[in-house]
Amino acid sequence: MRFLAIFLLILFLPGCLGGTKEEKRGDEIVIIYDNRGFGELEGSWGFSALIRFHNYTILFDTGGNGRILLNNMRKLGIDPNEIQYVFLSHIHGDHTGGLWDFLEENSNVTVFLPVSFPENFKENIKARGAKVVAISKPVEILPDVYSTGEMFPVGEQSIILNTSKGIVIITGCSHPGVVRIVERAENITKKKPYLVLGGFHLFGANKTEIKEISKKLKSLGVQRIMPCHCSGDEARKIFAKEFGANYIDCRVGKKIEI
Ligand SMILES: [Zn+2]
């Protein structure tokens, strides 16, 4: 009997200690899906990031491939069931392709998407038991979390987090132009951007154009920058030079405290 007690103690004590020692996770952004992988974290064309902010856990975009999305999540210790909200920037497959496999794991979510998404896309989400909120105008979707509203040509929304350091803006592909997105985010919140990250869609742009964009972002008050996904190597190089220590290198697994 005594052996059993000791055995049970050994079995459960580490768990109990672990439970009390565990710290509350701070606000952070984790890159789950990006063109650039890292070690066993697979890279692939597309974008997805996890946002832990206040008490919300938001999945921003879902990458192009559900298997890669879920594998990277698992390797990063992210449980799909901890996600409460999904925010889809725009309809392109490299941002929405992983959604269906994700919903297989957890359909108890609200999906924020641009109102121009096809009706059958919205119906397919609802058929899996998730809620859909269609966005057209700029709106506060959760306390301190905004959508820029749908911006064209593609019909793309970006997310804005109102943090104590300033606003954090996350873009999918920046088809409307990253400068226009930042300007709109400032107009909505009347705050300066602490950090801008995501796809900037500059892989075809020339050096002069990219330098101008970088300077414009600085003049808008952007402190830190993290070009991901479709930003292109040239843009990475130029932003790294312009922003110095405030440039963040993007790849799968990167975590940024906010
Ligand atoms: Zn993209």
Ligand SMILES: [Zn+2]
């Ligand atoms: Zn796109």
